[in-house]
Amino acid sequence: MDIVTGLLHGFAVALAPANLLWCFVGVFLGTVVGVLPGLGPPATIAMLLPLTFSMSPAGAIIMLAGIYYGAKYGGSTTSILLNVPGESASVVTCIDGYQMARKGRPGAALGIAAIASFVAGTVGVVGLMLVAPPLARFALSFSSPEYFALMSLGLALVVLLAGRSMLKALVAALAGLWIATVGTDPFSTTSRFTFGQLELLSGIDFIVVAIGVFALGEVLANMEAREDAPLLEVPRGLRNLLPTWQDLKDCRFAFINGSVVGFLVGTLPGGGSTIASFLSYGLEKAVSRRRDQFGTGVIEGVAAPEGANNSETGGALVPLLTLGIPGSGTTAILLAALVLWGFKPGPLFIPEHPDLFWGLVASMYIGNVMLLVLNLPLVPLFAQVLRLPVYVLYPLILGVSMVGVYSASGSLFDLGLLLAFGLLGYAMRKLDYPAAPLILGLALGAGMERALRQSLMMSQGSLSILVSRPISAAMLSLALLILSIPLFGKFNAWRLRALES
Amino acid sequence: MKLRYPLILLAAMAGLPHPAAVAQAFKPARPVELVVHTGPGGGSDVLARALAIMAEREKLLPVRMVVVNKPGGNSAVAAAYLAEKRGDPNTIGLFTGVWLQTPLVSTEAKVTLRDLTPIARLVLEPAVIAVKADAPYKTLADFIDAAKKRPGALKQSGSSSTSRDNVVRQLLQKSTGARWVFISFPGGGERIAALIGGHVDIMVIEPEEAGEHIRAGNMRVLAQVSEHRLPAFPDVPTLREAGFDVPVVPQVRGMVAPPGIPAANVAYWEDFCRRLTRTASWKKYIADNQFEDGFQGAADLAKFYDEFTIRMRDILKDAGVKTVR
Numbered sequence: 001m002d003i004v005t006g007l008l009h010g011f012a013v014a015l016a017p018a019n020l021l022w023c024f025v026g027v028f029l030g031t032v033v034g035v036l037p038g039l040g041p042p043a044t045i046a047m048l049l050p051l052t053f054s055m056s057p058a059g060a061i062i063m064l065a066g067i068y069y070g071a072k073y074g075g076s077t078t079s080i081l082l083n084v085p086g087e088s089a090s091v092v093t094c095i096d097g098y099q100m101a102r103k104g105r106p107g108a109a110l111g112i113a114a115i116a117s118f119v120a121g122t123v124g125v126v127g128l129m130l131v132a133p134p135l136a137r138f139a140l141s142f143s144s145p146e147y148f149a150l151m152s153l154g155l156a157l158v159v160l161l162a163g164r165s166m167l168k169a170l171v172a173a174l175a176g177l178w179i180a181t182v183g184t185d186p187f188s189t190t191s192r193f194t195f196g197q198l199e200l201l202s203g204i205d206f207i208v209v210a211i212g213v214f215a216l217g218e219v220l221a222n223m224e225a226r227e228d229a230p231l232l233e234v235p236r237g238l239r240n241l242l243p244t245w246q247d248l249k250d251c252r253f254a255f256i257n258g259s260v261v262g263f264l265v266g267t268l269p270g271g272g273s274t275i276a277s278f279l280s281y282g283l284e285k286a287v288s289r290r291r292d293q294f295g296t297g298v299i300e301g302v303a304a305p306e307g308a309n310n311s312e313t314g315g316a317l318v319p320l321l322t323l324g325i326p327g328s329g330t331t332a333i334l335l336a337a338l339v340l341w342g343f344k345p346g347p348l349f350i351p352e353h354p355d356l357f358w359g360l361v362a363s364m365y366i367g368n369v370m371l372l373v374l375n376l377p378l379v380p381l382f383a384q385v386l387r388l389p390v391y392v393l394y395p396l397i398l399g400v401s402m403v404g405v406y407s408a409s410g411s412l413f414d415l416g417l418l419l420a421f422g423l424l425g426y427a428m429r430k431l432d433y434p435a436a437p438l439i440l441g442l443a444l445g446a447g448m449e450r451a452l453r454q455s456l457m458m459s460q461g462s463l464s465i466l467v468s469r470p471i472s473a474a475m476l477s478l479a480l481l482i483l484s485i486p487l488f489g490k491f492n493a494w495r496l497r498a499l500e501s
Numbered sequence: 502m503k504l505r506y507p508l509i510l511l512a513a514m515a516g517l518p519h520p521a522a523v524a525q526a527f528k529p530a531r532p533v534e535l536v537v538h539t540g541p542g543g544g545s546d547v548l549a550r551a552l553a554i555m556a557e558r559e560k561l562l563p564v565r566m567v568v569v570n571k572p573g574g575n576s577a578v579a580a581a582y583l584a585e586k587r588g589d590p591n592t593i594g595l596f597t598g599v600w601l602q603t604p605l606v607s608t609e610a611k612v613t614l615r616d617l618t619p620i621a622r623l624v625l626e627p628a629v630i631a632v633k634a635d636a637p638y639k640t641l642a643d644f645i646d647a648a649k650k651r652p653g654a655l656k657q658s659g660s661s662s663t664s665r666d667n668v669v670r671q672l673l674q675k676s677t678g679a680r681w682v683f684i685s686f687p688g689g690g691e692r693i694a695a696l697i698g699g700h701v702d703i704m705v706i707e708p709e710e711a712g713e714h715i716r717a718g719n720m721r722v723l724a725q726v727s728e729h730r731l732p733a734f735p736d737v738p739t740l741r742e743a744g745f746d747v748p749v750v751p752q753v754r755g756m757v758a759p760p761g762i763p764a765a766n767v768a769y770w771e772d773f774c775r776r777l778t779r780t781a782s783w784k785k786y787i788a789d790n791q792f793e794d795g796f797q798g799a800a801d802l803a804k805f806y807d808e809f810t811i812r813m814r815d816i817l818k819d820a821g822v823k824t825v826r
Contacts, residue, residue, distance in 0.1 A: 046541030333542030346713020
């Protein structure tokens with residue numbers, strides 16, 4: 001079946017009234033789940049799984065996929081408004097999104113997140129439709145050395161461009177990498193830094209640290225300002241709340257960057273939307289002309305990661321549907337769902353079940369439009385949250401943070417951790433250590449360690465495996481190049497001074 | 502004379518053994534919590550949710566069954582949670598082999614399956630040994646020979662070092678003297694990607710997972726880790742048939758209850774499991790996933806724990822993994 005007939009056929013499936021309804025139910029639930037911190041798409045899909053047994057498989061996969069990509073839309077809301085990341089993929093959105101909100105532009109930030117999500121989400125579906133099989137083959141050429149190189153690239157991008165002091169950024173990143181080692185060593189099953197605590201055996205959850213350092217740290221730091229903090233300015237009227245033409249123009253590159261980076265990282269079985277969002281943020285910053293303003297509320301800093309985490313869903317479906325290989329928690333449960341409905345996901349899935357594949361693709365185009373229509377009118381509504389006086393807003397942030405953490409793990413121990421990381425976030429703010437490198441170090445730490453150790457096992461201990469494979473060598477060189485960007489700047493300044501004198 | 506019968510019933514309720522009467526004596530009165538050690542979407546979680554649907558559909562329980570996720574500590578958190586629920590009649594759990602292995606290697610994991618109440622074993626998961634379709638090895642012996650020629654050069658992708666994947670490797674290495682490398686990948690998808698991407702040479706894989714890759718011509722199966730040939734692989738030899746006399750390591754799933762529950766409750770849940778495994782829904786589920794029905798009652802299960810634990814401890818020691826219990 002070629003693409004045109006396939007897609008036409010797919011729209012015939014997706015536009016059937018029942019499937020259209022399931023698509024709406026999915027994206028609506030997804031938005032809700034995305035907005036609420038804690039409860040993520042895998043948990044929601046798992047809980048809804050029993051319901052899908054009485055549905056047609058096409059309707060069921062359309063709805064579950066809707067939850068998956070719909071959650072990526074909503075994830076930015078609490079990141080921007082409250083500095084509480086809704087999903088791990090929206091952690092990086094806090095950095096510039098929250099600053100925009102503080103500067104009175106919450107609407108622009110929420111709006112651009114929705115628009116970037118729509119653009120990149122659609123590009124992701126186009127990619128899924130056009131290049132799925134060949135790209136899945138390419139993704140297979142990635143293994144541990146390439147993943148290590150990819151994550152090094154991500155770390156280089158964000159860490160060395162973050163904050164004023166490179167030393168402090170490096171210390172924060174190392175602390176993040178250290179926190180990532182807490183738990184059970186994946187290779188020897190020895191426990192590390194658990195101090196006899198049962199709850200630490202499986203490590204410290206990334207989202208607990210992110211919410212603690214970002215949200216609680218922010219609240220604690222702001223409570224110090226004893227004088228009545230003025231209410232935040234929230235402009236009135238839909239027109240003043242949405243992004244301007246200038247904003248959209250500023251985000252041209254961010255749209256492309258988010259779409260491409262998100263999709264490509266998504267296709268890798270060891271990728272994931274968190275890495276995708278950090279990579280595209282780092283890339284955006286690296287190529288930006290106003291690099292030094294990142295972290296103070298730059299709109300591209302919201303558009304790039306929010307785009308990336310949406311096109312990642314299209315990418316993540318590539319190995320799932322073309323090879324039957326799930327790359328993330330959510331795709332793993334989608335795989336389990338397909339098996340429970342009696343399908344056999346694998347290399348022959350698309351040719352044997354064109355209805356399901358093309359119906360899903362078509363529904364994702366429709367679902368993305370629904371999400372844009374659903375999310376843009378919500379912007380002014382959500383933006384009103386910031387009109388709340390601080391004595392309401394801060395307890396609200398605390399409450400949302402705690403409910404978010406508890407609903408994700410159901411563990412009181414994690415609430416204690418949340419508090420501890422809140423204090424760490426506060427201390428870091430006082431001492432002027434940037435939070436982003438810590439979070440990124442934690443997000444990448446476990447994966448990097450594993451990839452490096454796997455690589456060394458493959459090569460029987462020789463580091464040359466990292467540079468003897470072309471893709472890995474190319475990415476590591478790129479990482480080195482990025483590390484030297486600040487040096488070039490210094491060299492240039494020195495050269496100019498030398499010329500003048 | 503009229504009083505005698507009720508007296509016997511009373512005696513039965515007080516815990517004196519009369520199996521038929523005992524089984525009638527307990528019935529859950531409020532929704533039952535079914536505890537699993539994985540997050541939503543993990544293997545046990547999916548089984549638990551399927552099980553809850555079957556119980557409802559086949560009307561096996563007077564109340565609803567609610568899945569409770571207690572992830573963390575490689576099953577240690579869920580085991581500790583069940584231990585805390587001592588005597589609770591409305592909580593049960595689903596265990597896997599991990600529940601037996603984790604306490605062996607981790608000092609923090611203090612609750613072993615022996616500390617909980619065994620109910621029944623439900624599922625045995627067989628496995629197959631697979632290579633990439635264009636690999637030069639036609640039989641397991643070919644692979645073993647190649648591994649002997651270049652010790653440590655061939656690679657296997659698998660789960661953690663205490664997983665069945667690695668245990669099969671250890672057993673084969675010990676019996677043949679060949680040596681190859683085991684590389685842990687946490688996600689099932691990554692393991693398969695590493696094999697069909699050509700980054701590793703061999704893997705132990707669940708038959709259901711392997712099925713589609715074989716049909717598409719990406720993978721070839723050399724042997725099956727099973728006592729007898731699986732229906733889906735009539736032409737593939739078992740390990741013993743292939744000439745490797747190593748014990749078949751089962752991957753188990755079953756039901757446990759908190760410690761300190763009355764015998765009547767044990768009998769009720771054991772009976773529930775027995776009725777469950779006889780339903781058509783369960784048989785279809787087992788067939789779809791290419792599991793084996795591994796039903797075993799409470800008394801046998803306790804024996805199984807001990808054998809499994811002793812064998813596992815030896816294997817882990819051989820593998821150089823430090824055991825703490």
